[in-house]
Amino acid sequence: MRCPFCAHDDSQVKDSRPTEDNAAIRRRRQCEGCGARFTTFERVQLREVVVCKSGDRREPFDRSKLEQSVALAVRKRGIEQERIDQLVSGIQRQVETSGESEVPSARIGELVMEGLRQLDSVAYIRFASVYRDFGEARDFEEFASSVRDAALRD
Template identity: 85%
Template sequence: MRCPFCAHDDSQVKDSRPTEDNTAIRRRRQCESCGARFTTFERIQLREIVVVKRGDAREPFDRAKLEQSVALACRKRGIAQERLDQLVSGIQRQIETLGETETSAKAIGEMVMEGLRLLDSVAYIRFASVYRDFSEARDFEEFAGTVRDVGQG
């Protein structure tokens, strides 16, 4: 594993353990060149998934991008990181178990919407405002009027 600090190609694993939700292995590593320590995560990937965007653009599925979107919607909501990781892992499992090599960005967005709806109503509305491209305050009002208070919010 390449060191993120000095780019040396070799590092030594100092500790390995499963994450709390058992969906990944957390490894503490130490660079053999500069001695810096860093953490990596190893996850199961059933197949390569391609996301079909609007306009038929295609790009590889990126879990980090999904994590970033969920984290942004949940920012300052007091939701435990473990719950966010479980949500993202659940969505990734759904995508992989569809059995398809391609999935639409719209389908992923709907999965995120459903997960956030059950987790936190404010995060749900935040995500919806970007995903559904709200352009006026009235859009927020209309959507928020349809949301029941669930999850933490």
């Protein structure tokens, strides 16, 4: 594993343990070049999935992009990192087990929306504002009203 500090090619694993949800292995490593310590995570990848974006662009599924999007939506909401990781892992698992080698980005967006709706209504509205490209305050009002009405029915 390449060191993120000095780019040396070799590092030694000092400690390995499963994460809380057993979806990954957390490894503490030490660089043999500079001696710096860093953490890596090893996850199962079931298949190579390509995301079909607008304009006929295609790119490999990238878990870190999904993590960034969710992290931005839940920022300063006091949600435990473990719950966020479970949400991201669940979405990744759904994408990889769908049986499709190509998944539309809109499908991933809908999975994120559904997960955030169950996790936190403010994060759900934040994500929706970007995903659905709200242009005016009225768009927020209408969406927030529909979220409130749905919560009252449940």
